[in-house]
Amino acid sequence: MGVCSVCNGLRKFEINCDNCNELLEEKGRYMDYFDDYSPYMPIDQMKLEDGIPDDYKNRQCPHLYRCSSCGTDRVILISE
Template identity: 65%
Template sequence: MGICPVCNGFEVVQTNCPSCGSELEESGRIMDYYDDYSPYMPIDQMKLEDGYPSDYEDGQCPHLYKCSKCGYDEVKFIQE
């Protein structure tokens, strides 16, 4: 298990919205949105159940990025 540089504040990933060009806002790990208890579950367990097979195998942390202007969102995989 690695350490996610975005979760731990070591790195900021800046990217622009492909729809309107505004900067996307980092909104946390995608699995934190699954249900009320997801943020409290072990990270590796959630990676096995999140539907992204490569995140556990390749040591990546899936983060949700959203555009506050047009509503576009995407998941970016951050290397741990």
């Protein structure tokens, strides 16, 4: 099992919005938003069900980033 540097607070990414160029805010793991119990499920199991091809195989952790200015959401894959 890999370690996600964003989940563990080891690294921050500064990513700008494609629409308005404002800085996106990191909102946590993408799959934690699926339902009420998603944050409590095993991470590797959720990667198999999140609809993102190869994130499990490539050891990537999908994170949701949101623009507070225009509301755009973007999923960024963080290498573990």
